[in-house]
Amino acid sequence: MSASAIHLVRHGEVHNPTGVLYGRIEGFGLSELGTRMAGAAATSLADRPITRLVASPLQRTQESAAPWSERFGLDIATDERVIEPWNKFEGTRVRFGPAMFAKPELWQWVRNPLQPSWGEPYVQIADRMLAAISDAYDSVDDGEVVIVSHQLPIWMVHRRLSGDRLYHDPRRRRCSLSSITTLEKRGDRFVETSYSDPAAGLAQGAVDEGAV
DSSP states (O other): OOOSEEEEEEOOOBOOTTOOOOTTOTTOOBOHHHHHHHHHHHHHTTTSOEEEEEEOSSHHHHHHHHHHHHHHTOOEEEOGGGSOOOBTTTTSOOOOSGGGGGOGGGHHHHSOTTTTTTBSOHHHHHHHHHHHHHHHHHTOSSSEEEEEEOHHHHHHHHHHHHTOOSOOOGGGOOOOTTOEEEEEEETTEEEEEEEEOTTHHHHTTOOOOOOO
């Protein structure tokens, strides 16, 4: 037997008053609003048979997993493979877009946006995420698994499963704070079956910046 569904959950709003790209930098936890957003996500699946809980090792994902742990009585299993990608712009306020190409000092980092040259390759992100998902799927005898991760890793899974090229415009990702992307296995491959935004009612006051 194995899991009947995998839920990829993004963390809630992060306390980031200076608006930096926080990446894997330590010390970026949830804001008070982010804690409520994480709780809303867990509440939205309260009637589902969640039997395993996995999270990235970063503070914001561990804190976002806490409401799931409390509601379903599960320990948080940490998996390094679902962590935020590394990025050369960590700690800065650089924003991705055409303006980057107007700054000669950045050219060495933005020379290949298809890879991308400024951070962890998209292919590598998708591969490690799907390996973690596959292991999580096989780790239970029944029920459903929640994996609390980050925007770009979840978006890479979506694009890989959809057959889309991994290169994309970061400003157009469909992966809101505390959103849930649900997968099921059909035959020998995973498919995306739904996307929900249970914290949408809180998002009007949220600041979503700092993800790589």
